Amino acid sequence: MSFEEAGWFEVGAEDAPIIVSLNYPMAVIRSRGADDVIVSWPDLDVGPRAVSVTVMGAPTGAWVFYRPEESEDAELPDGAPAAVHIAGDGRLTEFTGLTARHALGPTRHGLWLMTSNLPNPDIQSAWRELQQVTVLQPGGHARKVPVEGVPAFALDHGGSARVVLHDGAPATKSAGWGGRTYMYSYIGVPLGDELPDEIRPSGRDAERFDDQELFTAMETAVPRSPASPPAHAPISWDMVQLSDTEKEAAVKSVLREFDHLDHYWHSADGSTGPLARGLRDPLVEVNGQWPHTRVDVSFTHPHYPAGRLRRSIQVYDTAGRIRPATYASIHLMEDLDTMAPPSTEHARNGVLNI
Structure with missing residues (x-):
């Protein structure tokens, strides 16, 4: 199985990486001086529709998020978002039947998901309303957390975790052919080691979050190509049943x-x-x-x-x-x-x- 065929991506520490396949429901955990540990989830229920796959690294291991491919055809059956968490010791936690389709990112608390799309840029008040986010915790629980404002990212970088929110509606600028461009600004809300019951930026020492700091923090969760891709036989998905x-x-x-x-x-x-x-x-x-x-x-x-x-x-x-x-x-x-x-x-x- 070639690297291109499996689509291997690596997260975690370089001396103990977790290498996840985009194209197969499997991951390989490597530890210096020990045999590879293979983890798989071929029966994970993502519904009858094909999915896009996102691999993210977190302090707790690796997250794989499956999102049904979008379609404007109302005649097609819908899919079902799902996720798996792979711990460094090989423990696998599955999440199925999700309703949230937008991954904000992982922190030590879990994988943060949002259901709604961005509000109308012309309605300032909509960008300050209370939103419900879902946090999938590595132990298997899913928590709902109210957030005041519109979340953009969840990050865990440099020993600190935070939720990055849109700082109100975007600024607009006229573009050619009657169009508009949007310029977003962000604020970061620091998080402790425990998942909070709610997030309100006015009471949690929120701070401006510039684009360069955002890019640096996001790089932590971005998977990398493994220096030595696994050569293990692929584990295929179980076939779905379609009517x-x-x-x-x-x-x-x-x-x-x-x-x-x-x-x-x-x-x-x-x-x-x-x-x-x-x-x-x-x-x-x-x-x-x-x-x-x-x-x-x-x-x-x-x-x-x-x-x-x-x-x-x-x-x-x-x-x-x-x-x-x-x-x-x-x-x-x-x-x-x-x-x-x-x-x-x-x-x-x-x-x-x-």
């Missing part, structure tokens, strides 16, 4: 993303245009059975006049979970408009995969 209705919804969602490629854009005068300049004669086909189903999108294009270009979209991930095809058509357009397709020398049987 026929869910499978049908997954395929139809991808097909809708590529509807009417030759008449994709509509002008005010009623005229239409293809997804990208030069795209003609599109053909969208479904091939393969779950979990190997793919949607093949092919068409003629000036880049390869002698044949057809083709893009294949995998409908499911390796565990059979649904992979939303959000903006897949726009990504195809961008690749074509920037002439990113590979050389025609790679074409086979009149088809160039892009």
Whole structure:
């Protein structure tokens, strides 16, 4: 298993690192003079939707946060955020059925999560309201902590832990084409060793937190590439169970993303245009059975006049979970408009995969 295949990332002290795979539900704990300890969680329930993975280092070990991939298609079943904590001695703690989808970061107290998005920048009072954050504690408990203001980050750096809050609504500045840019400022609220019952910056010695200090503190939790990646055999995810209705919804969602490629854009005068300049004669086909189903999108294009270009979209991930095809058509357009397709020398049987 290559480093690229496993996606290994390392956190913790260099003499006792925890090396976590992004692509497999496993971690390897190394200790000088001892055999590697392998920890895995192949049956962790993240729901029927594919997930993005974030690995973070903390004083208590490593955190892995799973967030369902986003989709604007209401027909798709939703996923379920989940997390695991891996202690340096190999103890594994799992958290499933979470509702919070935004990871603020880890501290010695646990992994801090937030449910809500940022408030309207034009409503100053909304940036001072009480928010509920969830702290997943390494021992297995999840605590709700009221926070006055909008949290931005949770950090543990240089022997001290703190929650970084937005210092009110962002300042705005006019930009070109009628747009606006937003400039955020932050305050840091120090935390003790015990998780507080609530956080109110006015009563906890809050201080200004500049961007450089923020970047320095965030580097502590950022994983690094291991100098010597593990060579252990991969431990794969358990396959999920999808109903026929869910499978049908997954395929139809991808097909809708590529509807009417030759008449994709509509002008005010009623005229239409293809997804990208030069795209003609599109053909969208479904091939393969779950979990190997793919949607093949092919068409003629000036880049390869002698044949057809083709893009294949995998409908499911390796565990059979649904992979939303959000903006897949726009990504195809961008690749074509920037002439990113590979050389025609790679074409086979009149088809160039892009």
